[in-house]
Amino acid sequence: MLDYEGDPGELTREKMENISKYVVSKYWRISGSPPENFTLDISIVSDEEIRRVNRQYLGRDSVTDVISFPLMEGEEIPGEGVPLIGQVVISGEAAARQAVSEAHSYTEELTLLFIHGVLHVSGWEEGQEIEKCQKKILKEIKNRIL
Numbered sequence: 001m002l003d004y005e006g007d008p009g010e011l012t013r014e015k016m017e018n019i020s021k022y023v024v025s026k027y028w029r030i031s032g033s034p035p036e037n038f039t040l041d042i043s044i045v046s047d048e049e050i051r052r053v054n055r056q057y058l059g060r061d062s063v064t065d066v067i068s069f070p071l072m073e074g075e076e077i078p079g080e081g082v083p084l085i086g087q088v089v090i091s092g093e094a095a096a097r098q099a100v101s102e103a104h105s106y107t108e109e110l111t112l113l114f115i116h117g118v119l120h121v122s123g124w125e126e127g128q129e130i131e132k133c134q135k136k137i138l139k140e141i142k143n144r145i146l
Helices: 013-027 047-058 092-102 106-121 128-141
Strands: 002-005 039-045 066-076 083-091
Touching: 013 106, 013 128, 039 047, 039 092, 039 106, 047 066, 047 083, 047 092, 066 106, 083 092, 083 106, 092 106, 106 128
Parallel strands: 002 039, 039 083
Antiparallel strands: 066 083
16 A cells, blocks of 8 residues: 655556565565565655755755655554555655756656665665666566556
8 A cells, every 4th residue: 555645747656556565575675574565655745845854854954855764663554454664755856857867757767766765665775786776676667567
């Protein structure tokens, strides 16, 4: 299950659900087995909002493209019994800028940022390895999911 707000462009709810299930099932790095059913909270926000979140929760007063908040324990959503594994916050404005600078579509950039965020929720740390992995995943899912 996926809860999201903001304009995902062509990255539909169904595509985000399929991507998150794929990433969690194949790239989970947290001890124990990956959850089969889970909820992931997604927000696509403005630069101003992601800067506020970055400052408030991470102590960084700057705009960034994506922020993830993993919930390693997976808190259950009341009444649903489905663990919430984390939250991913993406700046739609940053995605648009980066799409232009990388010479690909807004949807492709948004997808890369979404994958990046889900990898963090799945236990991946920042670095070159995660950058390579997100590009590998994009190639793996391009024809099947997107």
